Amino acid sequence: MQHFIRFVLLLFLCFSLIPAGCAQSPPTYKNAFTVKFFGLSVHLRQTPYPELFKNRLDEQGIAVLNFGGIVGYDRFVVREVISVRLEQGLYSDCASSLAGFTHLGWRGQIFKTGRHSLNGGFGPTLVYRRDWNRLQNYEDDGYFNQSGDWQYKFYWYGGEVEYNYQLKGQYDLSLNLVPGIPELVSFGAGFRKRF
Numbered sequence: 549m550q551h552f553i554r555f556v557l558l559l560f561l562c563f564s565l566i567p568a569g570c571a572q573s574p575p576t577y578k579n580a581f582t583v584k585f586f587g588l589s590v591h592l593r594q595t596p597y598p599e600l601f602k603n604r605l606d607e608q609g610i611a612v613l614n615f616g617g618i619v620g621y622d623r624f625v626v627r628e629v630i631s632v633r634l635e636q637g638l639y640s641d642c643a644s645s646l647a648g649f650t651h652l653g654w655r656g657q658i659f660k661t662g663r664h665s666l667n668g669g670f671g672p673t674l675v676y677r678r679d680w681n682r683l684q685n686y687e688d689d690g691y692f693n694q695s696g697d698w699q700y701k702f703y704w705y706g707g708e709v710e711y712n713y714q715l716k717g718q719y720d721l722s723l724n725l726v727p728g729i730p731e732l733v734s735f736g737a738g739f740r741k742r743f
Contacts, residue, residue, distance in 0.1 A: 576628060577628055577718060577742035577743055578743075579621070579622060579742070580621070580622040580742045580743070581619075582619065582620035582635075582722055583618070583739055584618040584722060584739075585616075585736060586614055586637055586639045586734070587613065587614060587735055588611065588613060588735045589612045589642055589732045589733070590610060590733050591609065591732045592730060592733065593731070594608055594609075595609045595642075597609070600680075600685070601642045601643060602644045603615075603640075603642075603644065604642075612642045614641060616638050616640055616647075617638060617639065618639075619635070619636055620635035628742065629657045630654065630655065630657070631654075631655045632652070633653055633669060633671075635650075635651040636648070637651075641677050642732075643680055643683060646678050648676055649673055649706075651673040651674075652672060653671015653673070653706065655668070655710075663713055663714040664711070664712075665714075665720075667709070668708075669707050669710070670705055671706060671707065672702070672703065672704050672706065673702070673706025674700060674702050675700065675702075676698055677692070677698070677699050677700075678698060678699075679697050679699050680692075707727070708724050708725060710723070712740055715739075720740040720741075721737075722738050722739055724737075
């Protein structure tokens with residue numbers, strides 16, 4: 549955990565020193581701020597514990613509502629095409645336990661046409677949740693690491709796909725898909741402001 553925190557701080561320091569707009573023309577915007585409602589998880593395989601998922605939309609617990617939010621900050625390093633994003637999520641997970649993630653990674657524009665753009669990103673991500681071992685009938689499969697009352701998992705390859713629709717000026721409607729393969733795919737919706 550300490551190594552991850554040091555890594556995040558070092559990357560953030562390095563990228564804050566990179567001047568925005570390394571390309572020929574100056575960027576329109578150097579930063580972006582994103583706020584999203586974190587919302588829906590779809591499991592890619594059936595869970596052995598659907599009864600733990602109080603906000604499930606089906607009996608098997610395939611689709612589950614999550615309640616929480618994600619805030620993100622982008623620093624554009626090449627026009628508005630490549631950025632470094634710091635993102636923090638805090639939400640109620642599938643078992644209605646407090647959970648969250650911290651992510652730092654690269655974002656790149658896959659395409660842009662008119663008001664539509666699609667971005668992809670990847671980078672290290674720390675996912676954590678309150679310990680599910682406290683839940684009745686749950687059997688730990690050892691996937692998460694343990695630290696006190698919390699479980700966590702560190703991924704070097706965490707990422708997302710983000711669709712943005714320009715509403716007006718620097719404001720965008722922003723939808724994201726986070727592939728938590730092989731377990732689930734999560735969706736969120738909100739707004740992005742470029743400045």
